[in-house]
Amino acid sequence: MKPQNLVCALLHVAALLLFATVPGGAESAPKVTVSMRPYKGTRSVVAVKLNGAGPYDFMVDTGATVTVLDAVLFHELGLQAVGSARIVSSAGTTDQILSTVKEITLDSLSVRNVAVVSMKSPMTADDYRAVRGILGENFLRHFDILLDNQHRTITLDAGVSLADSLSGERLPITFLPLPEGDENRYQPKISVKVQAYGHASLLLDSGATQLALLQPRIEWTGLGGRMTVRTVNGSLICEETDATLYLGKGTIRNLGIVNCQTATGKPKDLEGILPTAIFKQIFISHAGSYAIVNPAQRCKGPQEIAAVTPLSQ
Numbered sequence: 001m002k003p004q005n006l007v008c009a010l011l012h013v014a015a016l017l018l019f020a021t022v023p024g025g026a027e028s029a030p031k032v033t034v035s036m037r038p039y040k041g042t043r044s045v046v047a048v049k050l051n052g053a054g055p056y057d058f059m060v061d062t063g064a065t066v067t068v069l070d071a072v073l074f075h076e077l078g079l080q081a082v083g084s085a086r087i088v089s090s091a092g093t094t095d096q097i098l099s100t101v102k103e104i105t106l107d108s109l110s111v112r113n114v115a116v117v118s119m120k121s122p123m124t125a126d127d128y129r130a131v132r133g134i135l136g137e138n139f140l141r142h143f144d145i146l147l148d149n150q151h152r153t154i155t156l157d158a159g160v161s162l163a164d165s166l167s168g169e170r171l172p173i174t175f176l177p178l179p180e181g182d183e184n185r186y187q188p189k190i191s192v193k194v195q196a197y198g199h200a201s202l203l204l205d206s207g208a209t210q211l212a213l214l215q216p217r218i219e220w221t222g223l224g225g226r227m228t229v230r231t232v233n234g235s236l237i238c239e240e241t242d243a244t245l246y247l248g249k250g251t252i253r254n255l256g257i258v259n260c261q262t263a264t265g266k267p268k269d270l271e272g273i274l275p276t277a278i279f280k281q282i283f284i285s286h287a288g289s290y291a292i293v294n295p296a297q298r299c300k301g302p303q304e305i306a307a308v309t310p311l312s313q
Helices: 003-019 071-076 302-308
Strands: 031-035 037-039 043-050 053-060 067-070 083-089 092-106 109-119 133-135 144-148 153-157 189-194 198-205 211-213 226-231 234-247 250-260 272-275 281-285 290-293
Touching: 031 043, 067 071, 071 109, 189 272, 211 234
Parallel strands: 053 133, 067 109, 198 272, 211 250
Antiparallel strands: 031 153, 037 043, 043 053, 043 092, 067 133, 083 092, 092 109, 144 153, 144 281, 189 198, 189 234, 211 272, 226 234, 234 250, 281 290
16 A cells, blocks of 8 residues: 555554544435446446436436437337427437436436437447447436546546545536526536647546547648448548647647537537546536546545534533
8 A cells, every 4th residue: 555545544544533423413425436337439328217216227428418228128128108309410400209217227326307318229330239329418417526547447526525535627618608498508618729720628528438529620631541320310431630638737649539520510609529537537517517537535634623623521
């Protein structure tokens, strides 16, 4: 164990001993850590229950504003259509059946009355048949989230203990200035700078596999290979290349990116996509509207522990 970690551990034990005799403490807000199973490369899958049924495998997708069910599961659960929802991606727009799930549960955390849409093939590939849907931001935004890609876990916290335990440069998250009831306002975006492209507001997307630039600021170079990028609403033709990413005070060099000239999204809506999988860890605080890339564990010093230690009776 590293010396700093040993000190933190000893301080933690001391704090536990100091509080061991304090009766009737308030119960802390729910926090869970669950395993993420790799699926199709860097994408991650967790097991969730819907209306008590399941568990079913769902892909964690901070880039999706709404939770999506495959059409078969939608009917298996006996969900009733309450209208239609417009699903917008960089490749186009489609209208899908809209309904409401009374409760979605991940481990011991639940969110009630979650809007869901039905799609025939939400995962866009044959080898995704085992995944029954996409867990979107209308579930995830109720929690602070630590995506630990190195250890393949995700921690969700309904309180502040996770945020209080982590330190690092806080990158502001911006949301679209849309009405409270518009789910599209809950798209977590951060400002970055991309070599030869400039500053851009990119969507933090745990469902993406590669950084994608979606607005035609730079022309095709002809140096990278052409590739097809599939989305829920169709496909984009893109050029693959390498670039340097400037993220707050940090720099990532030789990062693989795709420059997509055929995207139909408007600049004010979506300039690009930043996959969370390129980081060992990333903390997304929906409550605080910030993100920390590769956060460090915050160690409480003796003064901080003393400040919260109850006085002897």
